[in-house]
């Protein structure tokens with residue numbers, strides 16, 4: 007009896023600690039998964055890329071086409087959600103800037119419906135030979151919009167026109183929080199986690215790094231260096247042993 011009461015109490019406590027977004031995400035069943043304080047959903051409606059960008063992810067606040075700068079998140083999204091869409095491509099928040107001198111692989115960037123653009127992570131999970139500007143019959147000779155393969159879970163460039171596809175949406179918590187995940191560690195200069203141009207920013211305290219990370223669309227973690235009061239924004243929290251190095255006055259915080 008006592009044990010049952012404890013279990014009921016524990017259950018009530020864990021249920022109460024679920025955020026509204028988590029509860030909504032769970033209610034969508036196999037069409038959604040909650041990872042790193044974001045709910046990733048696949049839409050049932052199929053639209054053009056630009057329509058999906060503009061209004062495909064508006065069921066909840068803080069929605070956008072998914073920005074997938076972490077290989078771990080991409081793989082969890084595949085296993086938990088997109089894997090069921092065999093041979094289907096699903097739109098994500100990735101575009102290529104037009105330039106007459108562009109090669110197939112140049113000038114891609116992560117983006118959102120507000121038109122904020124973010125540089126790519128260097129470990130982009132492109133499918134073999136992608137991006138390749140290789141439209142299938144019926145497309146108009148350009149592939150400048152990003153998508154993932156439902157089964158492969160890898161990234162492709164696809165045509166922006168005449169493609170009615172589902173969207174992979176990402177709804178973020180209104181106020182994501184960051185936990186220390188590696189104490190007395192920083193990232194190595196060669197780490198693919200570092201967001202170019204967002205390193206060693208002068209701050210006063212750890213919360214100022216958190217504010218910058220919340221504002222910067224592709225940021226999911228950061229390094230705070232207590233000695234120099236600087237922070238470095240990171241694309242991902244899932245760092246490998248080769249990407250982190252010891253440093254006494256540094257702590258890595260992640261959106262877990």
Ligand SMILES: [Ca+2]
Nearest residue numbers: 102139149150
């Ligand atoms: Ca292209």
Ligand SMILES: [Ca+2]
Nearest residue numbers: 138139140163
């Ligand atoms: Ca392609």
